[in-house]
Structure formats: C-alpha cells, structure tokens
Amino acid sequence: MIITRRWLNKYIDFTDISNADIAAALNSLGFEVERTHNFDCNSNIVCGRIQVVNEIPDTHLKFCLVDTGQELVDPIVCGASNPAENGYVVVARPGAVLANGTKIAKREIKGYASEGMMCSLSELGIGEKYLTAAEQDEIILTFNEKEVSYDMIGAEDILTKIGLTDYLFEIDLTLNRSDCLSAYELARELARYFKRELFPLELESTENLKEYQNPLKVVIATSAVESAISVNVKLTPEKSPLKLSDRIWLKINEYQSNVADPFGDLAIKATLETGQPLLLYDFNKIKNPLKITDDYENKTFNIKKGDLVVVDGNEFVELIGIRVNPAYAISATTTEITVLALHLNHIVMRQQQRKVGTSNINLQRYIKPLSYATVGLGLSRYLYLLKINGFLAELSVLNFIKEYKKTVEPISLTLLEINQFIGHSFTLLEIKALLEPLAFQFKEEGEQLFVTPPVTRTDIFQKVDLIEEIVRLFGYNNIIAKPPVLPNLVKAKRPAEKTIKNFETFFLNNGFYQAKTYALVKQEEITNFNFFNYQKPYQLLSPLSEEHAVMRLSLTNSLLNSVGYNNARNQKNVKLFTVEKIYANEKSYYHGAFVSQIEIVQNKITGDNLSNSYYYIKSLLEAYVQSEQIDINELSYQQAPKNKVYHPYQTSHVFLGKQLLAIIGLIHPAYQKEVNLKSATYFGEINFEVIFNYPQKKQTFFTPLSKFSASNRDISIWVPATVTYEQIKKKILTGVKNVVAIEVIDQYFDHNEMPNYVALTISFTFNDMTKQLTEADINQQFEQIKMNLKKLQLQIR
Template sequence: MILTRNWLQKFMDLSGISNDEISVALNSLGFEVEETKDYSKLNKGLVIGKVVESEKIPDSHLTVNKVQLGEKKFVQIVCGAPNVKEGIYVIVAPIGSTIAAGITMDERELLGYKSEGMICSLSEIGVSPSVLTEEEQNGIYIIESYNNLDALIGKGVDAIGFDDYIWDMDLTLNRSDALSSVQLLKELGNYFHSQTDFYRLDNKVKDKKNIEDINLKIAPSLDGAVNTAGYSIFMIDNYEDKLNVETDLWLKFNNCKSTGNYLYDLANVMAIEIAQPVILIDYDKLKSKDISLGTSTIDDQELVALKDGQSIIDVIGLEVENKYRVTDKTKQVLAIYFNFNPVIMRTQQKRLNTSNVALQRYIKPLYANKFEDANETLKDIFDDYALISSAHKLEYLLGPVIVHNEIETSVSYLNYTLGTEFNIDEIKDLFEDLQGFEIKGRSDDMTFICDPNRIDITGEKEVAEEVARIYGYDRIIPKPLVIKAMKHEQDLNADLQKKVTNYLIGAGLMNIKTYSLVNEEDNKHWNLFNLKKPVKLMSPLSNLHEVYRMSLGKSMIDIIQSNSAKGNKNLKLFEIADVYTTDGRQTHLAWALSGEFNSDFRDRQEANFFYLKGILEDIFDLYNVDQTKVSYELIPTNKVIAEIHPYQNAKIKIGAKTIGFIYCLNPRYEEKNKLGKTFVGEIDLGTLFSVINETLTIKEVSKYQASSRDISLETSTDLAYQELIKELLDGVDYITDYKLIDIYQSEEMKKENKIALSISITFNNLTNQLNDATINGQWDKILNNAKEMKVKVR
C-alpha cells in the first residue's frame, strides 16, 4: 500500500511533522515501510513551460519548438516526441537543470538547430515506466488541468504536485482495511493527535430519490460468492475527459496506470481512498434493468462476470466492455458496488493473471458495508470536476450485513494480558483521536466499540493487541513469564489419541469427519466388530440416516468412492470417531489407502497391505504395545462380506482380545466402483487402551548402546508379514525391536507377484555391551532363516 504526503496534507495539518517522523509513526503502528521515495529530490531545476510554436524539421522525426518559460522568457528546444504540438503545457529541463538519470542540461545543436534544454517524459524524471501507458512511455508528458495553467508557466514542478513524498508499506494479513488511504489517515491523525477531515463524506451534492430500480440475479454457482452489492446512478452534466495533473500524478505515484478514460481514473481514486472498487456503466446502453452475476468461459477459463442478458458487461477485475463503457456521450452512469468472498476473487485473479486497483481490494477481506462512503466519495470527486448535476441515493441490492463491533472486556484483562498497569482513562486517551473507535465504561468493565472497517477485531484478544499497538510495543516493559502450576486430571487415553492424530497427519493422511447416522442395512452388513443393540432413531429424516453406525469402515469407503467419482483417486485418509450401541459408545480409528501415493521422495507406489500394516505398527509403538503378542488371523471365509477381499484380510488380536481389522477391498467391488487398489484398517482404541492397561509393566532400560541393522527381503505378496517376521526371527537372541521401514515394488515385481520389504532390527542387552562378534552371530541366524524360507535377501 502506498501513501503520499500531498494527499495526507489535504486532510490533516502536517505542519511541523517531517517525513522521517511519519515513517517512524507508520512502523510503530505496524505498517512496515519497505521503501520511501522523495520526488522533490529526484530532479533539480525543472519548470513548467508552454509550447507556443512547433515546426517539423524536414527529413526527420524531430520538431523545433518555441517554449515559453516566463512572461518574456522563451527557449528553443528540439524534441523527438511524437505528441509534441503547439499549445500544450509541458515539463521542461532548461539549461543547467539536472534530471533523475543524473544528466545536466547544456546547450546543444541537432541537425543545425540550437536546443536549449529538454521537454521531459515522466520516465526521464523518475516515474516508473511500469505505471505509464505505451503512449506516455513513447512521448512527452502533457500537463492537463481544469485550472488556468498560464499562471504556472515558469514555476517549478512542485506547483503540479511533483514534489511529493511516498511511503510504500507492507501490510500485515489482518490489516486489509489499510488498503484504504483514509484508514491510514485516521491512524496518523491519532498518532500525532492532529485533527483529520476527510471532507469528501460531507459533499454538497444532494441525493435524489431513486426512480430507477435495478435488479441483480446471482447464479446458483456463485452462492456465497457475494457478501453485499449496491448501486447508484449519476446524471452527467459536463464531460471533458481531462484528468487534472495533480490527480494523474498521484495515481501514478500509487502505481495506478491511466485507463484512458478519466471517469474510470477518478473511480480508481475513490477505490484507493476508500478500498471499495466500483464498476461504471453507461446506464442507457443496458438492454434491461435486470442484470446478472454469473460465470462465463473465456479462453478456456471460467470467470466471474456481470451480464446484461447474454452479453458480458464486465469480467470482474478487468475493464468494462466497450459496448457498455462510459463515453463523452453518456448521460447517466450506473455505479455498481460489490463486496466479494475473497477466496472466489483470488481464483479470479489467478485465472486472469493480472493485478490492478480493483482486484487488489476484491481479493482481501474488507468491511462489506463500505458502499455509502464509497458513493459519497465518488460524488465529491465527480463534483470537483463539475461532472454531475445530481446523483441517486445508494441502494443495496444485497445486504447490508449486520455489524457486531461492540466487544465487552475489562481493564484488568488488558493489564493481565499485556503486563501493563493502565486505568480506563488512559486507555480512552489512547483512542481519543482515532475516528471510528469509542470506549465506554467507568471503572474496570468496559465496552470497546470498533471502527466497523476493522473486521480483524473480533474479541478480547484482538482488543488487547490493538491497545498494545496504539500504545507502542516498544513502550511495554518486558517482564519474565510467570507460570502458575494448576492441578488437573491427566487423561492418558486422550493424550494417546492426540499423538495418533499428529502421527497420521505427519504421515500424510488427511483427517476427515463423516456422518454418524447411516442406513440400517449398511450398519448391519458392515458390523465387523459384531456389536449388539444398535441405536435407532424413532423418527429419522430419511432411511439413509436412521441408525448410529457401529463401525467406521463403510463411511471411509463412501468418502473414497465419492472422491474417486470426482477424479480424486489417490487418497490417504483417517478418522477417529465414536460408534454407538445402547450399552454405550466406543472410540474407533479407521484409516485407508487408495490408488497411488508417495511414501517418501521416490517414485509413487500403489496402495498395499504392508504400508497399511506399517501404519498400524507405528500406532502400536505409540501405545507401547509388545508386538510379539500381536497376531493376525484370516477372517473365516463364511464371515467375509462381499466387499472385502476373501484372502487379503486379517483380524487383529492382542493376546486373546480382538481389537480390529485390516483388509483389502474385493477387486470386483473396486472395478465396479472404479476405485484404485484400496486397503482399510479399523481398530477399537478403547479396547487397545484397556489391553495395554492390563499388560502395562515397567521395563528396565538398558544402559548399553543399542545396535540396529537393516535387511531387505524380496518375498511373495501372498506371504503374511507376521508369518515372515515370526520365521525370520525364530531362535534369534537380543532383539529388542523390529520395524518395517520401507516397501518397494517395481513394475516387473508386480508382474511376478513379489514385493521388497526393508526391516530394521535392533539388538541390545541389559547385562553387557553387545560386541560385533555377538551381533554378527545373531545376524547369521537371521540370514539362515531367510535362506530356509527361500526368501531372497537384496
């Protein structure tokens, strides 16, 4: 966001306030000044001149010009610009002056003609070419004004505002409101305790009662895309298409390129001041008073557009279509205001691949009821140019929204939060000159009334932050943190569930939430845990939601099917949720892999049983489960439902207790529903917790250094992992842990029904440090076991 001194001093007294002091103020208030630019120091000796004669030099693109620099002072300047002509007012660098590039003017001779200086383009005197139109880049700058420019001949360029000073700031994410110059004006007025008067809101243009009704229809596809919408109509009285030089330069200093139509340029002035874009349309060119907001496909991009029937009036964020643009023949201007959902507009900006004054504000969350201020400001700006004879009162097409800007808090809360010792009067003094804020209260309790533009202030914490910001962060004395010990119950089960959630998210699985009410038949069919007494609703809204589910697996598969139908076929999901019976509820964890995914930085791999089981083993580690007591049993064929693979499934048991199931979906089911290879696991966390509580023992921790070795085995996919581990480690001593650390399957291995597993095995002893010879002896047992199993060691 850019702020300029010349604009500021129109609305507040800057006497005695230096540019450096304003820089300090902005930084102190949280608006980080990234860059400043002093246009008064870029050049030396530039003056305003008038071209009184201009003649073409034969056989060249040059002209010889007689330029007036004073009442009786004239100079001759040779110029190559295509737009120089008699009668225009220009910026002149006379002999002895120095321009921004560091060039000092002297007398020269070109094609036999004396040249006493230079007629300047803006880029030559320090204005960035990026804010200039092609015509302005190729030509000299022509000064336009509705005032008498003859009175400025011979004066310095400060007379047209080229002595300005700018601050370019980086706004924090919560201060989108500061995309309005007026908001920054308020902040500085309060900081310097200086009266501000944004007089545009008290203009002399009287509102007329609307006699024209505009109707806006928003397409269902944009439901929620528009927060508010409004309109007004301006009656045009005098169209000159001449932008005053001070305004033109101010727009350029604000990185705003000319639109080529001064009404749209003036609309940009308002948008920068108020942070509310406006769409200006020639009202008489509309076919109907019923306009619509929808989407149109343009160059294979779906874009939000305002339409008149089937005709596009304006693609939001671009210029109004020529067919509807305001021209010198326009008699009535329809001004339409929108406040959009920023997410929709960020998508629009990305697809348009452009940035301008309007889009920069549409993509940010801003106060939705700014239309009155915007319309009053626009009326005043138009009135400065004697443009309008009257204006219709602003009408809302959608909205306004209800504003909740009163926050109850207390002085004690603020002092506790900030480590300060304010009283209520001191807090009131901080906000005394900040327009839009009011503090009510006499002692401790207080009501903090916010400027409605400050939609970032929603509660006590934001109020505390605002008090600290206005007071000055550097003025708050740092104090050591005081931590008070609070007695509270420890919930190991809840802590473990939180650890599981964090682990699964870290492993790349998406945490989903599904509906607890399901169809009764599905609930019965997928009751793998064989729970009794389902909870039925007496008056279900539909048969799809008539009973509380007794497992999570079906819900997980439904989500996979829904995503697959929409083209999202590669999924890693999990959910922790309760299942219900009339005897109570149980907390279950379900997780699923479908399609392909990256397990690490290497090539993608298809979902597989081993990766699913690896996740389960990591969960067992979090619960400190002795995995030698974990077993996996094939579900009896007569109890396997049709949706589950009859042979790639397992009942998970710890000791004699069943805690869950892991399974692959039946290939026929996958094919029917167009799913990739899909594996699902579900465990009862309550039962798991009860098992570890029963078997929880204190184990002595070895004081000796553990040693780990990894082995990679190529095996058949038909061999169960638990059987593999059992046979591989049979008769091996000193093993304290083992873990599946990697899975690999090339295309060739797929065809041969083989898979490569990498397993990390840890050795340690409680009584002495294991040496290499001892570990090597045990390692040889592992290799011999692999050989007897006819498993290839890679």
C-alpha cells in the same frame, strides 16, 4: 499498499514531521514499510509555455520556442509527438539533472540550437509500465488554465504543483488488516500515532442534488454478493481530462491512469482512498436488467460456470474485478453511467483471482475480508469526485439492491484482565486514549468494560484480538520485559493426556513409528475423508494454493501421503501412527490414526509369514481400548458406508455404546493405485473425545488369575451375509456360563455351495475362578451354545 505524503497532507498536518518519522510510525504500528521512494529528485525545472512549433524537414523532430519567464524565449528541439502551441510544459534548463539520470546541456541538433528539454513523465521518474502507449511518446502537456496558468510561467515549483515531488511509502499489510487497503484508514492510524487531527474525507450527500428515478433493475442470482448498491449518473456535456496532478498520483500508486478515461481513473482513486472497488458501465448500452451470477458460460470471452460475472440478458458484461466487455465500457459519447458498489464473498473472489492468475487494484481488495460499510463509503466518495471535477449533472435515486448489516458485538473484559494478560499497568484513561481515536466505543458497567470495535475492523471480534490491538498501539518495545511469577502448584491430573500418552506408547511397543503431518489439504479430501461426519471445516481466507486450502477432517489422508512418500523411496513395508487435532464445527477434537503395510510376523528360518489383515488392525484397536479400562464387549461393528477411499467389505465403523469411536479397514485397491501405495494398506482412526467422555471405564486395580486351566471349544457356522457378528454375539451366549472369552478366528466364503452366506469360526474359552471345569461341565455349556444357534436358525458346518 501504497500511500503518499502529498495525499496524507490533505488530511493530517505533517508540517513538522519528516518522512523518516512517518516510516518509523508505520513500522511501529505493525505496517511494515517495504520500500520508500522520493520523487523530488529533479533539478533546475521550470514551467514553460510553447509559443511556436515548427516541423524540422525530413525528421520527426520539432523546433519549438518556449517561454520560460526569461527575457528571451528558449529554443528547444523536441522529438515527442504532441508539442502544441499555447500548451504548458515542464522544461529542464541547461544544467538540469533528471530522475532518469539525464543531464541537460545546450547543444545543436540538425542545425537547430536546443537550450533545454521539454520533459516526459518517464524522464521525471514515473515508471514506463504505468504510462499508456501514447504517453510513452509524449511530453507533459496541459491546456488546463485552472491547473497551470499564465502566472506559472517560469515557476520553479511546477513539479510540486503537479505532484512530482511526492514521497511514496509502500506497505506490506497483513491479511487481517484489510481495512487499511483504504488510504484513509491508514491516515487514521497515523493521526492517532502523532496525536494530530484527522480531517474528514469529503463525501457526496445526495440530499442537495437533483435526483431522478433509477431506471435500471439489478438482479442478484448468487450468494457471493453480500451487499450491493447501484446508482445512475447523468454526465455534463463537457468531459475534460482529469487533472494532471490526479493522473500522476494514480501512476505513483502504480496504476496506469489514462487521459481518455477520467471516469475510470476517478473510480480507482475512490478505491484507493476508501478500499471499495466500483463497477462502471455505459447505461445506454444496457438492454436488459443486469444480473450478477455465477451460473453463466460464454466461450467468446472464456467464461465458465462458477465465474462471478455481470450479464445483460445473455450478453457478457464483466468478469468482476478482471475485465469488462468493451461494448459496455464508458466512451467519449457516453451521456449516462451506471455505477455498482458490491460487497463480495472474499473466498469466492480469491478463487476467481487464482483462475485468471492476475492481480490489480480492485482484485487486491475483493479477495480480502472487507467491511460491508465500505460499499456506501466508496460510492459516496466517487460521486463527490465526479462532482468536484465537473462531471456530475444529475443523480438517480440510490438503489439498495441487497443490504447486509452484520451487528458488531461489544467485547466484554475487565481492566484487570488486560493488565494481567499484557504484563503492564494501564489505566482506563490510557486505554481509551489508544482506542477511541480509531473509533472504538466504550461502555462501563462496574468493573466490566464493553468495547465495540469500528465496523471496518473485521479482524477484531474476541477478547484476545482487542488485547493485541492495545499492545500494538502502545508499542511492543514500550512494554518492560518481566519474568513471570510461577506459583508452586500441584500439577493437575489430566486424563486426556494419559489417554493420548497411552496410545502413543501402545503403538510404539507394537513396532509403529510416530509421524507428524501437515494439516492443510485440498477441498476434495474433505469430502472423501470425512469419516466422522464433521461439519463446517475451516477454510483458509487466503491459501497459498488449492492443494492447501482447508483444515483436514481426518488424519488418515495425511498418513497415507507419508506412506506414499516412503514407498516412493523403496520403503515398502511401513507402519505409522500420529496423534493430532482436528478442527471443525468451531471446536477442536483429538484424533489418533495408524496405518500398516508390513507383514506382521516373519520367521527367518522357515520363511513363514503372517500377512497384514483387517483382523490385525481390529486386534490393535481392541487391545488399546482394553488398556483404557473399557470393556471390549461394549464395542459394536457396522459396515462402513461406501466411499472411494476404503474397501466396501473390509471396513467397519466401530461404536462405543452409541457413539462412533473409530473406523478400521483396508484402503480401496483403486485408491491405493491412485495415490501410489505399493502394497495393501490397512488403517484405523480413533476419535479420542469419545474415550475422554466415556463414563463406564472399569476401575480395575488388580485382576486375580485363575489357578485352574482354561479350555477352548471352536465352532463354525453359516451366517447370512446380511447379518453381522455383532448382531448375534450376545444372543449366542444367552444362558451360557463360564465363558471368559469369545473371538472370531476365521471366516470362509463358498459362493458355489452357500451363496450369500459367510462361514465364521468362533472360539469360546471356558474357565472358573473357584473350581476346575470338567469335560461334562464344558460340554453342558457348549450344548447350550448349540441350542442358541438353532434358535437363531444358524447352521453349523
């Protein structure tokens, strides 16, 4: 963001304030001044008036006689394309030193005496990239008697008159201060800092103008437009160029102003002053109602669906913020213009800006979270500029196409809270003196303060934002550093911390390595890895790239990236876990995730291996849940819904009661290949919030061991593929005593003999705390199990 002293002087009296003071003030207020530039670096410059222009034969040069207020006219040889008699010019006299380093001296060119030079904008310090092609070959020339008159001939303050003694401050704005993309809002900050009056920004009121019915209909066919106003303006017949000083001010603001496009130049000026971009079209070229949409394609202009555009029927008008169809642009023959002021979804515009890979003054504002209030402000300022420059003849009735007014809620807090948070003793009067000049409103109810931020401050909506604003305005350096008073209190017990610490210890003891992962992912991963069905993921307002645009909804994808990174460096057997927060639904949730590629047991003597499997991951989950004093019989397993990330038949949702506690399973082979994992990868992810809030944890202080020997019985049964183990587990044990453990130890498929069935081998462990069970006791209970299986119509293998 660029702001200049000359512009600031219109609204604040800076007579006794230096440029260094202004830069220091901006830095103190949190607006980092990246660069300053003084354009007042030309010497011995005066205003001249061309009396005679003669071509020098066989050259592109011209011999001119220029009146600079001396007794005799000055002979000057000029190579520019535009010297013209009676035109006013900027003349560098002999001895002058210009901004580009040129030193002027008397000399002879092609036999003609040349005593000075008529200057161009680039020679006086304007960068060439902000000059049009014509201006790069022209001297500064004006015939506008209102701007430079006969009385100015010989005047040494000509550069001040046209704005070339200005001082530039280039400021790096943080994303939250998008309101200061308006030069006037920056001026408001400086006026408060220096305790000076801020003169009002002149706006056009339609009450005093002749109005006619707005003839144009505008249709909004996209949710990206949140507020919109249109107006038509009939122009005066005389379309004189914009004042030279205004065009130079725009160039100092790094915009290529164009003498042939005064309406576009004034629109940019209004945008710089208010922060609101404007769209301009030649009304007489529009044949149909204008439509703003993101559902349009046009190969000629390289427009694709998803691009936010303005169309006229099926004709392309503008890719908003980027380019206009020349067929609809304002020209010298335009008699009536259409002006649109839009408040757009900044995230949509950020995506549009990334597609084209460009930046300009309008896009810099569209991609930031601006206030809806700038829509009317920017339009009113533009109409005022049209009027004072003599372009506005008649104005149509304003068409409020879509109105959006978000109520600004007051922030409730007390003076005590402010002082305790900051560590300073403010009075209420001091706080009001800081905030009220920036249009904050106060309401008091006893000790409670209700502070309403101005509508332009989209960055202040909660208590901490307001406290931070108070500190910023007071000055961080003005707060005396004091050591905090730390009372000696007994540390409160936090069960959540114990649960997480237990998880970390458990997996470290099982040979896993802990990882910390990056929380930002691309949008596609939000869809694929939303295992717990979260809503409203956090979207970054201004992401650095599409790869890091959204806060993740799962830890598994981040761990898989870490596994892939290790695999690519010949680490083929990887076991990782992590504990981090998931942010969604305007809340945060603790999750734990783990992944395993490794062979669990490897006998170096025999070479026997126990391979990684779903059951290994399941056993880890159940062992951890048991360590949290939760009965694993309360866990139930359901087949996870289809997803491209995991294997459809080896992945389960794990419920604790009726709540989804975890997901465990195998990464799909196709996805494994897609993300370059070198071997089968099993995973699990737990939502700790379910454990934190689980009310039925067993209060186990000591469990006595049975002094009697346990006995095992195994049985293998055919179970329909549509029936899960969890559905039959409790029914198998109906009326059965002395079973202390039940576990599936194997499963088998025979698609030829028993299609649509799976064979489960279940192991039952029998024991009693009071006596040694006999063979007869165990057989009796085992027979009851068989009877239960018969009732369930489950065949024993």
